[in-house]
Amino acid sequence: IIRTDHLTINLVMKDENEEHNFQLFRECLSTPLIEKSSIAPTKKARKARAGRKTAIKPISASTEEPDDAAELADFIDYVATEIFTNLPPELQTLTYSTWLNTPSLQSQYSIPVPQDTISKLINTLPLAITDTLTTYSILxxxxxxxxxxTPVLTSYLETLTTAPPAAAQLRAKATECEICLREWVPLTFHHLIPRAVHAKALKRGWHTEDRLESVAWLCRACHSFVHRVASHEELARDWFTVERLMEREDVRRFGEWVGRVRWKAT
Known part of the structure; x- marks a missing residue:
């Protein structure tokens, strides 16, 4: 049971795949919502008129605190449930093995997912979902x-249809996000030296070949944030360990904030 300020939802998962996929979908949806909430709006300073002694002096721009993390978690839970339970059953229980061995699923849900497939999935959702997103200024x-x-569903499908990491990487998998320390959210493996710049990293002597496959286990929100604050080249050259990433104030503060976004037990 998920309780929110909106209503109480009875969410009964049929099997482990469906439960796992819901958690994954919720994490994919949480990324843009957390990003939106973590960017605090600022107030513009008033500009004084020249030549007036009594003119109002400019006020320093003030930053509002992000929305309460608990309320944000409730909202994400609510919207994720409303959307996920209205997806086709085959998407609610999809696994990599099922996708790999079912040609019809491969033709529909291979990356890049055809736009008409995405449009059909979204256009058949209840209008109440659009109303909710509009009411809360998401749209x-x-x-x-x-x-x-579209990017939420694409991320969800891309994760489900990507081959699992090698056994060696699985053995080294962390039990919690290495930035925000949340242990109840799905984790993704972040290539500390992005594959797109492996050749450059070797050529310029930034790293030896045995270091190229180093990974960190991050939740989707922290993973997305890391790629927002640094380019592939900067990550490979300067921020190629979790310890180095945590030396950045922006990464450290984001990790502390998002660590307070907790899902309620279902």
């Missing part, structure tokens, strides 16, 4: 439900 006049949910 704007320039961003539609399709535009907002």
């Amino acid at each position: 704007t006049p320039t961003k539609t439900t399709l535009e907002f949910l």
